[in-house]
Amino acid sequence: MNGMLEAVPESDSSPRGAPGSLVGPRPLFEDLYRSSRDDLYAYVAGLLRDRVAAEDVTALAFERAFRKWDKFDPKRGSARGWLFGIARNAALDELRKRKREVPAIEPGGLDAPGSVAGTAGQCSASIEERVVALEQRAALMTALGVLSPADREMVAMKFFAGLNNVEIAEATGYSPTNVGTRLGRAMTRLRSALGSAEEVAR
Amino acid sequence: MSHRIEPESADLARALQEARPVPEPEFTERLDQAVADHFPPEWADEAALGKDGKGGIGTLSERFRRWLAGNRTVIPALAGTVGVLFVVAVVATNVSDHPNGDSDSGSNAPTDMAKRTVGAASGGITTADSASSGVATEPPKNVVRAGVRLGPESYSSTDSAALNFYDLAMAKNLKSQMRGRDVAKEAEITLGTDPEGVQDVANEVVSVTDDHHGIVMKSNVTDGVAGKAGATFSLLVPAREIESAVADLSGIADLRSRSQELIDITAPTNRAEDDIADSKAKIKSLLGELETTYDEDDRANLERRIRWERNEKRWAENRLNRLERRADFTPVDLKVETGRDSVSDDGSSSWGLGDAFDDAGKLLGVAAGVTVLALAVAIPIGIVILIALALNRAWVRRSRRRVLADDE
Numbered sequence: 001m002n003g004m005l006e007a008v009p010e011s012d013s014s015p016r017g018a019p020g021s022l023v024g025p026r027p028l029f030e031d032l033y034r035s036s037r038d039d040l041y042a043y044v045a046g047l048l049r050d051r052v053a054a055e056d057v058t059a060l061a062f063e064r065a066f067r068k069w070d071k072f073d074p075k076r077g078s079a080r081g082w083l084f085g086i087a088r089n090a091a092l093d094e095l096r097k098r099k100r101e102v103p104a105i106e107p108g109g110l111d112a113p114g115s116v117a118g119t120a121g122q123c124s125a126s127i128e129e130r131v132v133a134l135e136q137r138a139a140l141m142t143a144l145g146v147l148s149p150a151d152r153e154m155v156a157m158k159f160f161a162g163l164n165n166v167e168i169a170e171a172t173g174y175s176p177t178n179v180g181t182r183l184g185r186a187m188t189r190l191r192s193a194l195g196s197a198e199e200v201a202r
Numbered sequence: 203m204s205h206r207i208e209p210e211s212a213d214l215a216r217a218l219q220e221a222r223p224v225p226e227p228e229f230t231e232r233l234d235q236a237v238a239d240h241f242p243p244e245w246a247d248e249a250a251l252g253k254d255g256k257g258g259i260g261t262l263s264e265r266f267r268r269w270l271a272g273n274r275t276v277i278p279a280l281a282g283t284v285g286v287l288f289v290v291a292v293v294a295t296n297v298s299d300h301p302n303g304d305s306d307s308g309s310n311a312p313t314d315m316a317k318r319t320v321g322a323a324s325g326g327i328t329t330a331d332s333a334s335s336g337v338a339t340e341p342p343k344n345v346v347r348a349g350v351r352l353g354p355e356s357y358s359s360t361d362s363a364a365l366n367f368y369d370l371a372m373a374k375n376l377k378s379q380m381r382g383r384d385v386a387k388e389a390e391i392t393l394g395t396d397p398e399g400v401q402d403v404a405n406e407v408v409s410v411t412d413d414h415h416g417i418v419m420k421s422n423v424t425d426g427v428a429g430k431a432g433a434t435f436s437l438l439v440p441a442r443e444i445e446s447a448v449a450d451l452s453g454i455a456d457l458r459s460r461s462q463e464l465i466d467i468t469a470p471t472n473r474a475e476d477d478i479a480d481s482k483a484k485i486k487s488l489l490g491e492l493e494t495t496y497d498e499d500d501r502a503n504l505e506r507r508i509r510w511e512r513n514e515k516r517w518a519e520n521r522l523n524r525l526e527r528r529a530d531f532t533p534v535d536l537k538v539e540t541g542r543d544s545v546s547d548d549g550s551s552s553w554g555l556g557d558a559f560d561d562a563g564k565l566l567g568v569a570a571g572v573t574v575l576a577l578a579v580a581i582p583i584g585i586v587i588l589i590a591l592a593l594n595r596a597w598v599r600r601s602r603r604r605v606l607a608d609d610e
Contacts, residue, residue, distance in 0.1 A: 029237075030237060030238075033237050037225070037230065037233065038224060038225060038230075041223065041224070041225040041229075042222045042223050042224065045223035045225075046222075046223060051223075051226075054223070054225075055225065055226075055229045056259045058225070058229075058233070059229075059233055059236070059259065060259050060260050060264075062233065062236075062237060062241075063236070063241045063245075063260070063264075064260075064264075066237070066240065066241050067241075089602065092602040092605050092606070093261075093598075093602070095605045096601050096602065096605050099605065133220075136217060137217075137220075137221050140217055140218065140221050141221065148606070149605060149606050150606040150607070153606065155218065159215060159218035159219050159222070160218070160219075160222045160223065162219075187214070190214070191214065194214070
């Protein structure tokens with residue numbers, strides 16, 4: 001396992017500057033971890049909508065990736081795509097488990113105060129702006145909760161984790177074209193859900 | 203005032219990015235530490251992650267692996283236990299091959315790994331003595347059972363007293379078991395001597411055979427160097443004297459191996475006797491019919507049947523005679539060898555390097571047998587486990603797809 005910590009120069013040309021985004025030399029696991037930790041958590045939390053389960057699955061995904069790091073082949077795809085594939089399996093297993101159990105967390109579990117980005121850093125904003133932001137966020141989370149896991153997964157990978165279509169394809173096994181189609185469909189449904197939620201709010 | 207997100211605008215994408223969930227600092231701190239420490243076995247416990255409590259994340263195998271990694275002494279302990287069990291199995295196998303157990307204890311010589319096979323269906327008894335080491339030992343205390351075939355047994359002796367004791371004990375046991383039974387015997391003896399002594403041994407064999415009223419059916423004496431010089435004899439010894447004859451023949455030179463086989467011929471003897479009685483009765487009956495039959499064709503038919511039955515009776519009598527001769531005379535195959543395993547230079551025989559190799563080879567053979575048996579059990583179980591794992595993998599993949607597909 002120590003081999004994975006060897007300093008191997010990495011060509012980092014991904015849009016987000018994440019190591020291993022492109023096929024190339026093997027990145028360091030720790031670099032991959034640092035660049036992907038928050039993205040991975042965001043994706044898993046967006047899919048599961050459960051903070052505690054998201055922490056579990058994120059940690060588990062990194063542990064599995066660490067154990068399998070020797071088997072990772074850069075020729076077969078990017079490290080991020082590989083890592084998100086592992087996380088996806090773990091998250092889907094968590095969803096499977098939930099189907100067998102009584103749901104412990106209500107939908108919207110991520111909607112608690114301080115659970116989303118930007119909430120803590122808006123002290124300088126006006127109260128009205130903060131209220132607006134919170135209302136918008138609440139509406140968005142409600143709409144996300146209405147989406148199917150398949151749609152939510154696409155949205156979470158694209159907008160929470162910041163993966164491009166190729167990386168999403170690597171993680172899910174779909175073709176990049178199919179990813180684009182699915183993503184478009186998911187966004188359409190999200191808009192629809194968002195519209196419905198606001199109609200109800202009025 | 204409208205606070206709604208315009209669904210048709212790029213605001214939706216921006217709003218999603220702004221609503222991106224971020225991990226709690228405590229969680230990231232714990233995870234950073236776990237990665238820095240390369241996920242030590244106890245990391246899941248220390249991190250106290252998840253609603254499942256300590257270490258309760260991951261599949262069963264992952265939890266087991268963490269537990270195993272945290273209990274590093276378990277693997278050596280398990281390996282040690284398996285090793286000990288293996289040795290016990292090998293030793294137990296040998297002990298079961300040597301029910302008498304102490305056959306060679308008298309000389310402190312290593313056990314000559316001999317085998318005793320059970321073949322109840324054979325209806326005979328074979329005892330064999332191997333005397334490759336030539337060390338005086340206690341004779342085996344095994345009880346010979348009728349209907350049980352006993353394979354080569356470890357027993358070595360240059361002490362004729364011990365040998366005779368064993369012969370007597372064995373003969374007594376056999377007699378008690380075979381009382382009332384018709385028994386045919388066979389014996390094989392291998393003697394060892396030096397090349398110069400072959401002729402003397404051959405002369406002595408003939409002399410002993412004559413003393414026991416036996417017949418030398420065939421003999422062949424070859425001169426030469428050690429290993430080539432030797433002799434072979436096919437003897438026929440009266441059954442009543444076979445035990446003493448074998449004992450005397452065994453004492454002529456260094457006894458290397460000896461085996462005796464008792465074949466229970468009661469059933470074929472009884473069958474032959476019954477066939478004779480049946481034939482006699484039929485012939486008598488047919489003769490009676492013949493006396494009262496006057497039709498030529500019928501008479502011819504009856505005479506033909508009588509001839510047939512007489513032939514049957516004759517064959518049965520021949521069979522019975524052969525069996526009786528077989529019971530009365532015992533064939534003895536005697537071989538005189540020279541070369542390795544013959545008397546040592548100082549005139550005494552002792553357990554040596556060759557015997558050590560023999561014993562080691564036999565021990566390795568037993569170990570290999572135990573290994574093959576273990577594999578015979580483990581391989582099918584392994585195949586079943588592999589199939590179960592493959593099925594589980596397919597089922598998990600399908601379930602993952604369904605988790606997404608169900609809600610689409």
